[in-house]
Amino acid sequence: MTSENIFSTIDKDLLTLNHNLESMVGARHPVLHAASEHLFTAGGKRIRPAIVILIAKAMLGKENGKVFYSHERLAEITEIIHTASLVHDDIIDECTTRRGVPTVHNMFSTKIAVLAGDFLFAQSSWYLANLDNLAVVKTISKVITDFAEGEVRQGLISFDTRIMVNEYIEKSFYKTASLIAASCKGSAILSEVSAREQDKCYLYGKHLGLAFQIVDDILDIIGNPDELGKPSGSDLINGNLTAPILFALTESPELQNLIDNEFEGESDVGQAINLISKTQGINKAKDLAAEHIQAAINIFSSSKDIEYEDYYNLVKVSLYVLDRIN
Amino acid sequence: MTSENIFSTIDKDLLTLNHNLESMVGARHPVLHAASEHLFTAGGKRIRPAIVILIAKAMLGKENGKVFYSHERLAEITEIIHTASLVHDDIIDECTTRRGVPTVHNMFSTKIAVLAGDFLFAQSSWYLANLDNLAVVKTISKVITDFAEGEVRQGLISFDTRIMVNEYIEKSFYKTASLIAASCKGSAILSEVSAREQDKCYLYGKHLGLAFQIVDDILDIIGNPDELGKPSGSDLINGNLTAPILFALTESPELQNLIDNEFEGESDVGQAINLISKTQGINKAKDLAAEHIQAAINIFSSSKDIEYEDYYNLVKVSLYVLDRIN
Numbered sequence: 232m233t234s235e236n237i238f239s240t241i242d243k244d245l246l247t248l249n250h251n252l253e254s255m256v257g258a259r260h261p262v263l264h265a266a267s268e269h270l271f272t273a274g275g276k277r278i279r280p281a282i283v284i285l286i287a288k289a290m291l292g293k294e295n296g297k298v299f300y301s302h303e304r305l306a307e308i309t310e311i312i313h314t315a316s317l318v319h320d321d322i323i324d325e326c327t328t329r330r331g332v333p334t335v336h337n338m339f340s341t342k343i344a345v346l347a348g349d350f351l352f353a354q355s356s357w358y359l360a361n362l363d364n365l366a367v368v369k370t371i372s373k374v375i376t377d378f379a380e381g382e383v384r385q386g387l388i389s390f391d392t393r394i395m396v397n398e399y400i401e402k403s404f405y406k407t408a409s410l411i412a413a414s415c416k417g418s419a420i421l422s423e424v425s426a427r428e429q430d431k432c433y434l435y436g437k438h439l440g441l442a443f444q445i446v447d448d449i450l451d452i453i454g455n456p457d458e459l460g461k462p463s464g465s466d467l468i469n470g471n472l473t474a475p476i477l478f479a480l481t482e483s484p485e486l487q488n489l490i491d492n493e494f495e496g497e498s499d500v501g502q503a504i505n506l507i508s509k510t511q512g513i514n515k516a517k518d519l520a521a522e523h524i525q526a527a528i529n530i531f532s533s534s535k536d537i538e539y540e541d542y543y544n545l546v547k548v549s550l551y552v553l554d555r556i557n
Numbered sequence: 558m559t560s561e562n563i564f565s566t567i568d569k570d571l572l573t574l575n576h577n578l579e580s581m582v583g584a585r586h587p588v589l590h591a592a593s594e595h596l597f598t599a600g601g602k603r604i605r606p607a608i609v610i611l612i613a614k615a616m617l618g619k620e621n622g623k624v625f626y627s628h629e630r631l632a633e634i635t636e637i638i639h640t641a642s643l644v645h646d647d648i649i650d651e652c653t654t655r656r657g658v659p660t661v662h663n664m665f666s667t668k669i670a671v672l673a674g675d676f677l678f679a680q681s682s683w684y685l686a687n688l689d690n691l692a693v694v695k696t697i698s699k700v701i702t703d704f705a706e707g708e709v710r711q712g713l714i715s716f717d718t719r720i721m722v723n724e725y726i727e728k729s730f731y732k733t734a735s736l737i738a739a740s741c742k743g744s745a746i747l748s749e750v751s752a753r754e755q756d757k758c759y760l761y762g763k764h765l766g767l768a769f770q771i772v773d774d775i776l777d778i779i780g781n782p783d784e785l786g787k788p789s790g791s792d793l794i795n796g797n798l799t800a801p802i803l804f805a806l807t808e809s810p811e812l813q814n815l816i817d818n819e820f821e822g823e824s825d826v827g828q829a830i831n832l833i834s835k836t837q838g839i840n841k842a843k844d845l846a847a848e849h850i851q852a853a854i855n856i857f858s859s860s861k862d863i864e865y866e867d868y869y870n871l872v873k874v875s876l877y878v879l880d881r882i883n
Contacts (some may be wrong), residue, residue, distance in 0.1 A: 379676035
């Protein structure tokens, strides 16, 4: 299942999104514009805005059919927040490539990257305020706090092999799932559905986001750097102990040794990946991702208020997340 | 006139503010907490929150007397946004000391500084959303966009001696006056006064903020590093051509030469300061600051709705800004 296939129902929405993203960051400042465009045009799966639109369609149901202007704007805001966080994350994690192109702080400078990230966060706050919906503003504001929380937690526990899978899940919530969950809820709020439906959308986004992060973490180990758009094993190098690594650690004392010594050479990372592949680490992480996808799908399975086609699309996008590793 | 003298009417409010600032950034993360506390306890003049409270008192008038909880919160949010911008500015400008103590990126690391700034911006967005006033959210959100705009402009025109004083004023608006103006307007909105009064407060804050920046820029040249809490001449080093420098340039071709060569040694900066002191640059910049202070004071001079004591306090705080260079 390809992403083109999944997103075919919302093709037009995503085209508009790509066009709007560029005009939203503005063309007044050549350097900032170049830095932002650099990331926006490098692609990215646009899975976050896609989910916002799919939730909007599902919540609005047959009568409305067409999503609102505010839904489209929320989808754009979500992608801008995500991109802003990537620009700052890349400084913090010292990544050199992202989405297959050099990172902003690598291609331009750390200064420009700090500025470009601030600029994108600022633009998103401003567009958010102008959605004129206080409940949505509150829901999304919380996410940016969660990002910082996630990054700090990641920093605090790097190379700490005593951490548990539940700490990893908590960190992944702050880092990834919080934005997807909040933007699903925001999309539901804009569709004016009940608080109960809003909470369901939040949970759907939360489970999808967690699965998404676990899959990303598996790909960091088994993925092809060309397809990933970044070098593999970067989590290992940064001491970011993800699900497959934590599961592998329970079976491999050699891996434990390597990580305790914080990887002295590049060959150590290759060796660590090799050790992980000999354990059940990857499989157990796949199971964990599948559990969260199942939990996401289950949320709407008994919902009578949702059209079959809309439900089917939400299932499809969920399975696509998992498909990236199969 | 000392700052203790000026702020005596709002002593208690500022004490509460200092206490709240610490608890608002949270004690969960030792490193982030240390980074933020480092800046909050290093002092700072707290002039921004003081203005928010003084405007609140002026707008509420005699009947109410006491400012609202939301005014206090806005004062705190304003100081948090300001501190966040300082942390990121110090990375961008490569400053090593601030408020008399090492900057966050110098004492901790660039990574922690990016994170601490993001965290503070995020906290401010969240507290802002929870003021439950969409007009205030919109007014303040605009400021964060303006910050980034100001920083980019500063970067684009560094060492460019062709820039005009009006470009400098525009940049200073984005960098400094926008936050003070918007928080004055926010304070007026929370006091539920008319749109006309809100606009007056905005203008008052704008002129005060511009004067404040001009005074800061004069102090960067004539100030004592111990009192400034940072080395003097740092604007020159960064190619940040401020009002006194721009005025001096019209009289001194030697200064032009030095700046065109982007300061090859530290002695060049000393020489530049020396050259500036031989021109009318400082005096002309003082006049420009005084003009903006006068404009700020004039805004409320004909206002019948404002108590004399409140007006007097707004005048006092304005004159205090100017007094720092006299």
